[in-house]
Amino acid sequence: MASDRGRKSTIYDIATSTGTSPATVSMVLNGTWQRYRISEATAARVLGAARDIGYTTNMKARGLRLARSGLAGMIMPHYRNRFFAGLSETFEAGARARGFCPMVVSTQRQPETEREVVERLLSHQVEFLFIVGVARPEPLNDLCHAAGIPCVNIDLPGANAPSVVSDNRGGARMLTDVLLDKIAAADRGTGGTAGEEIHFLGGVAGEYATEERVAGFREALAARGLPLRDDRIHPCGYSPPVARRAAEDLCRRLGGMPAGLFVNSITAFEGAVQFFQSLDRAAFHGRFIGCFDWDPFAAFLPFPVTMLRQNVEAMIEQGFAYIEQYRPDEFPMTRIPPRFGPVAGDVRNA
Template sequence: MARTGTTRKSTIYDISRATGTSVAAVSMVLNGTWARYRIKEETANRILESAQQLGYNVNMAARGLRLSRSGLAGMILPHYRNRFFAGLAETFEDQARRRGLCPIVVSTQRDPAVETSVTETLLSQRVEVLFITGVRDPSPLNALCAAAGVPCVNVDLPGADAPSVVSDNHGGARALTDVLIDKMQARGDLAEELVFLGGIENEYATDKRIDGFREAFAARNLAPAIDAVECCGYNASDTRRALARRVEKLGRLPAGLLMNSITAFEGLVQFASALPREAWQSSVFGCFDWDPFAAHLPFDVTMMRQDVEAIISEAFALADGHDPAAHPLVIVPTCFGRMLDEQDQAI
C-alpha cells in the first residue's frame, strides 16, 4: 500500500481499545478529572502509559498534576564542603532513586532568605517529600510544606513543627571526650586543659555536644577550665584566629583539642601546619566529624562519625509514615570513625 507521507495520529479510541477501558475514562484521565469521577490511580497510570506507547501527545508536567505525583524528592542543605553534608546528599540521592524518585539537592549556604526561596521553588515543582537539612530554624520552612500538603523531615538540626532525624550529638561528644581525657591522662597532662572549639552557641547540635563534653568531666568528678568551651563558628578562618589567641596566651597548643566540626578541624590543620613537628606531638586531637584524609596527618586524631545511611533511611521512613499531627525526634547513634574505609583504600 502506498504511503501518503503522513502518519495517522493515535486517538483516545486507540487508547481505549489498548487498555480495555471506556472512551469516557480515557478522556477523564487525559483531561485531569479522573479522580473526581473515582477512577482508580492504577487505571489512570495504565491509560497514560498506553498513551505514551501509542505516541499520543501526553504532557508529562500535566501527568504529574493529574496523578498528584511529580516523581521528585527534594533536599536543601547548607553546603557540600564537608564529608557529612556531602554524604547526606549522596545517600539521599541513592535512596530516592531506589524509590523511583528523581532527587533534587540544593545548597543554601545557611542563608534563611535562600532557604525560604529554594523551599518555595521546590514546592512549586510539586516535590513529593522535602528533607530540610542543617537549618537552624526550620519552622518557617515546615509551615510552607504543611500549607502545600508536602511531607517534610528536618535532618541534622531538629524542629518542633515536623519530624526530625539527628545524630546522637550528646552521647557522641561524651564518648569522644572520654577518649581524649584518657589519652591526656596517660601522657601525664591535666584533663582540665582539654578545649572544645567550634560550632554556634544556642544551636541544637553544638549545645548537645557541649553537654556531652561537660558530662564526661562531671562523671570523673572533674571540671573543664572556665574558658574551655569556645563557640567560634564553623569557618576555618575563625578557628585559626581562636587558636592563635590561645597559643599566644599559653605559648603552645592546648594539651587537648576537641574540634566541633570538620571545618573547624581544617582550621586547626591550617594553623598548626606552620608550627614545628614537635608542637603537633604535644597535644591530643579529636573531631566530631569524620574524613579519611586524617589518616595522612602527622599526628593521632580520634574522629566521631555520624551514620549518614541510617539518618537518611530513618528520614524516608518518617516521610513514608507521614502524620501531620506527629513530630517525632529520631536520634541516630554515632561511632568512632576508622581512618580508612576499604573503599578509600581501594582508590
C-alpha cells in the same frame, strides 16, 4: 470569603476554629486526608469550618497537587564536607531506589535563600522534602504543611516536623572520654593534671548541635571530677579562617597546644589544621586532638586525631521511614549514634 477587616481567610483560621493543625487542614482541603490516616470526623469538621468562613480552594492548583511528579527534594547548607556530601549522596540513592528523581539544592545557611528554594521546590511539585542543617526549620515546615507535602528535618531538629539528628551529646561524651583516657595515660606516673587543660573549639553558641556537644563534653569531665571553666569553650563558628584565628589565639594564650582539644566540626578542624601547619611536630608530643566529624584525608596529617563519623546512612534511612509513615500531627525525633572513624596513626580508631 473574607474574615476580619476584609482579610482573606486562611488554613490557619480553619485550624484555629477546629482545634487542628495547619497540616491537617491542608491534607483535608487537598483531598489527601485518608492517605495520612486523618479521621473522617476530623475531615468533616474541617470542611464544615471552611464552608462557614467562606474558604475555597484553588481547584486548578489542587488538581496539580494531586498529580504525581516523581520528584524528591532536599535542601542543605553546602557540599563542602563529607557529612553533607554523604547525606546528599545517600538521599539521592535512596530516592532513586524508591522510584523518585532527586533534586538537591544548597542554600549556604541563608534563611532567605532557604525559603526561596523551598517555595521553588514546592512549585515544582516535589512529593516530599528533606530539610538539612537548617537552624530554624519551622517556617519551612509550615510551607510544606500548607502545600500538603511531607517533610523531615535532618541534622538540626524542628518542632513542626519529624527530625533525625546525630546523638550529639552521647557522641561528644564518647570523644571526650577517649581524649581524657589518652591524657591520663600520658600523665600516669608524672603526677600531672593535664586532664584539666582540655578545650572545646568551634560551633555556634545557642545552636542545637553545638549545645548538645558542649553538654556531652561537660558530662565527661564532670564524671571524672574535672573542673570546666567557661573560658575552655570557644564557639567560634564553622568558618575555617575564623577557626584558624581562634586556634592560634588559644595556643598563644596557653604558650603552646592544650593537652586536649575537642574540635566541633570538620570545617572548624580545617581551619585549626591550617594553623597547626605552622607548628613544629614536637608541639604535638603528649597532646591529643579529637574532631566531631570525619574525613579519611586526616590519615595523612603529621599528628594523630580521633574522629567521630556521623552515620549518614542511618540518618537518611530513618528520614525515609518518617516520610513513608508520615503523620501530619506527629513530630518525633530520632537520635542516631555516631561511630569512631578509621584514621591512620590513632590506635583508638583502628
